Amino acid sequence: MAHQQQQPQKRRQDLKRKECAFCEKETQYIDWKDYPLLKTHVDYFGNIRKRYLSGTCLQHQKMLRLSIERARFMAMLAYRK
């Protein structure tokens, strides 16, 4: 049986790459005390929103993780709901 070559999957043309919200503002440091900002990056269960959903770049996601962990330690944010 002849092996059929698989054609490469076509990429959707209307897909738009998400841009990092922190890069637009040129954020250098994400403060752990900024509760209104951190709250938007945490879901209902207290998990940090994934990078591929929020569009945050790796550099800022790492900053965000650190500040969220600090806020959790100080009981500003929940570890788990």
Added chain:
Amino acid sequence: MNPVSAASPEVLDDEVTARIYEVAVLLPYPMGQKEEHQAIKEIENIFKEAGAREVSKDVWGQRGLAYTIKGSNEGNFIIYHQEINPSKVREIDTALRIVPGVLRHIVVTPPKGYRIVKYSESYEVWLKERESAGEKTKREREEEIQKSIADKAKRQVKREKTAKAETPTEVVSKEEISKKLDQLISDDSIEI
């Protein structure tokens, strides 16, 4: 988690110049005034002993906690910005662990060019500005009703316009027609 570990002890010498550190302390909220005073005094004494210079102090006041710590659901955050010699930071960290009444504490090294922001003020502004879920649904419902009323009014105006265009310009009533007919019949001058 411990930010103090970021500064390695080998580098910490007395020669290193003092830099600004952020020290946050969490106290339980329903706390006796005397106990609170004593706790704050003890914390500030620790800074004094370490030869720290106070840059700013921000008291947040009553705040709800995300989880209970030692049976308290509410707390009072105090954020200090102190100029401390890096060699003394570990000393302060261990001393704060023993202070009675302190639920949590954290020592953070802010990055270069960090501007001190008083989050107690901005948080209150945010609390006022944000709308609750109930308010949001209420606003959305009102907007929907207003939109439907406006659409209805527009449709009515359009209907009236089309109706005007369809009807003839002069409308003669039945009475007028009958009057004219009577005149014509009674008129003798007309010969048929």
